[in-house]
Amino acid sequence: MNYDEASEILLVKKKRDEVFLKDRIPLGFAVSGYVGLAAISTATIPLIFPPLKWYFVLCSYFIAPALAFCNSYGTGLTDWSLASTYGKIGLFIIASVVGSDGGVIAGLAACGVMMSIVSTAADLMQDFKTGYLTLSSAKSMFVSQLVGTAMGCIIAPLTFYLFWSAFDIGDPNGPYKAPYAVIFREMAILGIEGFAELPKHCLALCYGFFVAALIVNLLRDITPPKISQFIPIPMAMAVPFYIGAYFAIDMFVGTVILFVWERINRKDADDYAGAVASGLICGDGIWTIPSAILSILRINPPICMYFKPALAS
Structure with a gap:
């Protein structure tokens, strides 16, 4: 890279920084918006899901910013959001605390609260990343996110109602099996009852396939490309088992x-x-x-x- 090319790259980066940082989102607006949403959720979610008490929702909103930061940072680096993983943390904790009397519903609802916060942070990070690369204003990206979220609050329930009315959701023999619904429900039960509720030899199979996946991935990394291209990817092999x-x-x-x-x-x-x-x-x-x-x-x-x-x- 010669001097002219390096100078041009620096100028482009400087321009991007200038445009991106020009319209900053006020900290007070962000904090007040989050507090307002936390108050609304704390008041309304227990009415929809009675087993999830208001203090559980409030605790979720206290913990979520730290997890959202970690997820958005990782998403910005890898383009891979781990919102479901952070949601499972809330699922296991709340389900185990509530216990058998409504623990499944409370755990699933807490998982939804946690995932919505964490995934929104990751989506916003992706928008900011795109805005930075395309010389777009950060404020305009944030406003677009707000508009999209508001539209989603209307479109998502209508879409769910459309599917729920038209198809037999959850039918294991139908086109919409909803496999993740079964998986997350079983995880909530696992959080309440412990490993004793798992089928016989389930943990042994998990351990075995976990080790097998590590070995297969290791073989893909250490073998020459002519050989590794014929070694299957464990993640791709696992997808059909889920959906x-x-x-x-x-x-x-x-x-x-x-x-x-x-x-x-x-x-x-x-x-x-x-x-x-x-x-x-x-x-x-x-x-x-x-x-x-x-x-x-x-x-x-x-x-x-x-x-x-x-x-x-």
């Missing part, structure tokens, strides 16, 4: 398409694969809305494919 095999089938089809595309035109595949994948994922998600509407209106598809064994006559 069902249909996800693995979708990913396999996408991988085959990308593989063929790279063989035909690698440059175009490298340039447009992300955009094509995003479009497919977005389209698949958007289709659930008309699908839910058709289900509510009791409109059945003209053809149905059935892949289970035929019933004996």
Whole structure:
């Protein structure tokens, strides 16, 4: 890197710092807003979830800023939010404190409170990071976050009601199994009852697969690329166990398409694969809305494919 290039980089960085720090968010506004939201939540959440007492909500709001800082800092470095991990801390603690009399509901509600605070901080960090790179005002990014949050308070419940009315949410044989609902509920029960509630040999299997995942990841890191590319990623292998095999089938089809595309035109595949994948994922998600509407209106598809064994006559 020559002197001119280094000077240009420094000028760009200086410009970004100047634009980003020009419109700072007043500390008093941030603190007063957080205190106001804490007061509203402390008063209303116990009315919705009676087992979660007001002092548990207040304690969650006292602890959450430290966890939110850690999560937002880590998200800014790695683009990976661990909001669910911090939420599990509140889940286990509150569920164990409340006990068998409402501990599951209290733990899940506390987990939701903690996750909403921590994940919002991480999302805001991502917005600030994007604003810094695109020479956008920090205040405008914060206002956009507020607008999006306000819209989410209306759209999210309506979307949930739409899905809840149209589909059998939680059906293990249906398209919307809600696996995380089962997982978090079991974790709340585990926080109350302890490891004794786990199925037989469950911990042994967990320990075994934990060690196996470490070994597989180690092999991927120490083997040459020609060999490591054929070693599966444990995280990717675990995903279908959580949300069902249909996800693995979708990913396999996408991988085959990308593989063929790279063989035909690698440059175009490298340039447009992300955009094509995003479009497919977005389209698949958007289709659930008309699908839910058709289900509510009791409109059945003209053809149905059935892949289970035929019933004996």
